[in-house]
Amino acid sequence: MKYSIGTKKDYHETMVKIYRLMDKGEDKLSPSELKQLAAMTVAAERYEDEVLQLQPRKEPSTIAEAVELKMFEEKLSQATLADKLGVGKSKLSEILNGKRKPDVPFLKALYKILKIDAGFLLEHA
Known part of the structure; x- marks a missing residue:
């Protein structure tokens, strides 16, 4: 399942969906919900890294x-x-x-x- 986030609004809505699915508990999610959750989390991480730049700018070298x-x-x-x-x-x-x-x-x-x-x-x- 492919999932993409294009705007901050999309990101916010995606995070709300992720939290709602996580609140259910992993053992209570259907296989399709698990796939959707995995795709959304990958897309959210990519958006955070590339757009919001939440990752460290550089790894420590000392x-x-x-x-x-x-x-x-x-x-x-x-x-x-x-x-x-x-x-x-x-x-x-x-x-x-x-x-x-x-x-x-x-x-x-x-x-x-x-x-x-x-x-x-x-x-x-």
Whole structure:
């Protein structure tokens, strides 16, 4: 089933339909409703990415950028993040500003606390 969204009004109406179908519960949807839901969600994601540009403009390319993105997503200040990670505020600041290399305990904390991909951390350490 092909589904497309051309305007903000179409997007809004599509999102209302998606929420109504989701409220029913997946186990209560007919096969045709499941196909319709799948097509609408793909179209909504495409509209959000291409028109509304809700996707990040660029993927982080450094550990500092990844940490700053997580801070933004979770609405964390540097001081709060330092406390969560169990590091000093000055150490976090130095790492984010490129004045200090992250050490293994810091990388482990990023992985465990912020759920930053371990592969990314190892590649960029």
